[in-house]
Structures are given as C-alpha cells and as structure tokens.
Amino acid sequence: MATRRLTRKEQMQQAILYPVDWLEERSGLVGAVKYFLFRKVPGDTNWFQTLGSATLTAFIVQALTGTILAMYYKPDPNSAYDSIQHITNDIWAGWLVRGMHRWGASVFIILMFMHMGRVFLFGAYKYPRELNWIIGVLLLASGLGEGFTGYLLPWDQTAYWATVVGININGTAPFLGPFLAQFLQGGTYINADTLSRFYAIHMLMIPGAIAALIGLHLYLVIRLGVTSPPWSKEAAGTGPLDGETPNGKVGRAGLSRFRRGR
Ligand code: HEM
Structure with a gap:
C-alpha cells in the first residue's frame, strides 16, 4: 500500500508532538501540567x-x-561592604538587580500579608484547608526570616545595629531565646562567623525551605480546589470539591463530613 507523503504542516506538527509524547509516555508530566492548567475553579x-x-x-x-x-x-567582614559597592557602582545593571532584590523583599512580604488577609476574609482557612493555612504561617515566618538575615549582608552600620537589636529580641524569648541568639551569632557576640552564618541561612536554608513549602502549598491548593468568595451563592469554604472535583472524582477521605458541615 502506497503511503502518502506528509505535508510540511504535518511534518512540523510531528516534530513538535514527538518530544511531547516521548516525555508524556515516560513521565506523565505533560498530563500533570494540563491537569494543573485546565482544572476547574469557581465561576x-x-x-x-x-x-x-x-x-x-x-x-x-x-x-x-x-x-x-x-x-x-x-x-567576609573585610570585603562584604566593598563587594556590595562594586555590585552597585561597577557591575553592568548591578544597581538594578540589587534594587530589585532590596525593594522586592518588601514587595514579597507585603504581598504575603495581603494574600493572607484575602484567605482570612474569604474564610478560606476553614476545613478542609487548615493545613494549608499552617503551611502559610510557616511561609510567612520563613519570609520574615529571609528579611532579617538579608539585612545584615551589606555589613554597614545600619545592618550591624539592626541585627544587634534583632538578635537581642530573639535572645529574650522564653527558654529557647539564649540558644537562638547564640546560634544566630555563631558565638557570644556578632563576629565574622555571624556574617557567613546569616549568608548560608539567607541563601540556602530558608529559600530551600520556602521552595519546598510552596510546593506543598500549591499541591494542596490543587487538591482541595479554590474557595469561592463569601458573597458567592456557593457557601464560602467549598470549592470544586463540592461534588465536582477538577478531575471529576468525589468521595475522598473526609469529603462527606465536609459536605455535611455546610
Ligand atoms: C511564599 C508565600 C506564599 C505563596 C507563594 C502562596 C501561594 C498561593 C497560591 C498561588 C494560592 C492559590 C491562589 C490564591 O488563593 O491566591 C494560595 C492559596 C492559599 N494560601 Fe497561600 N501563598 C503564600 C503564603 C500564604 C500565607 C502566609 C498564608 C496564610 C497564613 C497562606 C494561606 C493560603 C490558603 C489557606 C490558601 C487556599 C485558599 C483557597 O483555597 O481559596 N498562603 N497560596
């Protein structure tokens, strides 16, 4: 049987679809992305x-x-301040990147509070989303921790004294306070180790934790669905789980209690 020659358009389509199919067959990733992008949300x-x-x-x-x-x-205490001056004054667009990072830190915190306020006012923290609220609280604490540890890095007078105040406040916490202050300082007072410790916490430990927490947070958003606004005809706190999950399944653990509670 003679096979028809593929048109140019069909050849192009195959060239695009082949790697997509290859990936889907081996990982299911394409289906997961489609599910994420095309899931149902309240109208x-x-x-x-x-x-x-x-x-x-x-x-x-x-x-x-x-x-x-x-x-x-x-x-390093001897070069931290100079390296920041170098970034700001000598590196191409360094002032812009530094400015974006510095102002962006405030934007991040403000947006987090606004998002938290929205969740609170919509009642979206209620059953079955309490765990996502708790993860949110950990995200908020981690975000504030990023702000605190990042503030020391320019290693100027403002940075130094703000950190002294911050560490002293931590030190007054009941029971754990003195250990916390000692841990943050890397000794009994602020020294060279404090700077590298803050740097490691700021660029490895907390961002890693935030990335992992965001992953969990979004997994739960997708699993539980998005809450309708309080003025909606659908009662606040019920999302697509209410009889119609994004993937059409019902009857997950706890769902019946969720329905009865409405
Ligand atoms: C790095 C910080 C955060 C990121 C990137 C983030 C991201 C998101 C996204 C994309 C959604 C779905 C869309 C939306 O409702 O806006 C969501 C929902 C949610 N977030 Fe966050 N969030 C963060 C922090 C927080 C905080 C601080 C809280 C509360 C303490 C929180 C609690 C929740 C809850 C309960 C939901 C579900 C809301 C619903 O179903 O309507 N999140 N988050």
Whole structure:
C-alpha cells in the first residue's frame, strides 16, 4: 500500500508532538501540567485570588536576583561592604538587580500579608484547608526570616545595629531565646562567623525551605480546589470539591463530613 507523503504542516506538527509524547509516555508530566492548567475553579473567582500567584512571582524574582547577587557578593567582614559597592557602582545593571532584590523583599512580604488577609476574609482557612493555612504561617515566618538575615549582608552600620537589636529580641524569648541568639551569632557576640552564618541561612536554608513549602502549598491548593468568595451563592469554604472535583472524582477521605458541615 502506497503511503502518502506528509505535508510540511504535518511534518512540523510531528516534530513538535514527538518530544511531547516521548516525555508524556515516560513521565506523565505533560498530563500533570494540563491537569494543573485546565482544572476547574469557581465561576466567581476574582482578582483577590491572584494575590497568591503575585506572591509566588515576587518569590521567583527574589530567587533570580539573589542568585545574580550571590555571584558577586563576598560574605567576609573585610570585603562584604566593598563587594556590595562594586555590585552597585561597577557591575553592568548591578544597581538594578540589587534594587530589585532590596525593594522586592518588601514587595514579597507585603504581598504575603495581603494574600493572607484575602484567605482570612474569604474564610478560606476553614476545613478542609487548615493545613494549608499552617503551611502559610510557616511561609510567612520563613519570609520574615529571609528579611532579617538579608539585612545584615551589606555589613554597614545600619545592618550591624539592626541585627544587634534583632538578635537581642530573639535572645529574650522564653527558654529557647539564649540558644537562638547564640546560634544566630555563631558565638557570644556578632563576629565574622555571624556574617557567613546569616549568608548560608539567607541563601540556602530558608529559600530551600520556602521552595519546598510552596510546593506543598500549591499541591494542596490543587487538591482541595479554590474557595469561592463569601458573597458567592456557593457557601464560602467549598470549592470544586463540592461534588465536582477538577478531575471529576468525589468521595475522598473526609469529603462527606465536609459536605455535611455546610
Ligand atoms: C511564599 C508565600 C506564599 C505563596 C507563594 C502562596 C501561594 C498561593 C497560591 C498561588 C494560592 C492559590 C491562589 C490564591 O488563593 O491566591 C494560595 C492559596 C492559599 N494560601 Fe497561600 N501563598 C503564600 C503564603 C500564604 C500565607 C502566609 C498564608 C496564610 C497564613 C497562606 C494561606 C493560603 C490558603 C489557606 C490558601 C487556599 C485558599 C483557597 O483555597 O481559596 N498562603 N497560596
């Protein structure tokens, strides 16, 4: 049987679809992305519900600009301040990247609070989303920790004294306070080790934790669905789980209690 020659358009389609199919067959990733992008959300979802994604964008900007800064920053008391001056004054667009990171830190925290306020006012922290609220609280604490540890890195007078105050406040916490202060300082007073310790916490430990927590947070958002606004005809706190999950399944653990509670 004679086979028909493929048209140019069909050849192009095959060239695009082959790697996509290859990946899907071996990982199921394409299906997962489709499921994420085309899941159902309540019809009256509104702009306030974009604050979570805005926060995520702010975090990504921080991660990218922070990575660029880390290529030039030197976490050593003798060169930290000079390396920051070098970034600001000599490196091409260094002032912009540094400015984005510095101001972006405030944007990230403000957006996190606004997103948290939206979740609170919409009652979206209630059953079955309590765990996601708890993860959110950990994200908020980690975000504040990023701000605190990043503030010392320019190693100027403001940075130094702000950190002295911050560590002293931590030190007054009941039971754990003195250990916490000792841990943060890397000794009994602020010294060279404090700077490298803050740097490691700021660019490895907390960002890693935030990335993992965001992964969990978004997994739960997708699994539980998005809450409708309180003025919606659907009662607040019920999302696509209410009889119609994004993938059409019902009857997950606890769902019946969730329905009865409405
Ligand atoms: C790095 C910080 C955070 C990121 C990137 C983030 C991201 C998101 C995104 C993208 C959503 C879905 C869309 C939306 O509802 O806006 C969401 C939902 C949610 N977030 Fe966050 N979030 C963060 C921090 C927080 C904080 C601080 C809290 C509360 C303490 C929180 C609690 C929740 C809850 C309970 C939901 C589910 C809301 C619903 O189903 O309507 N999140 N988050």
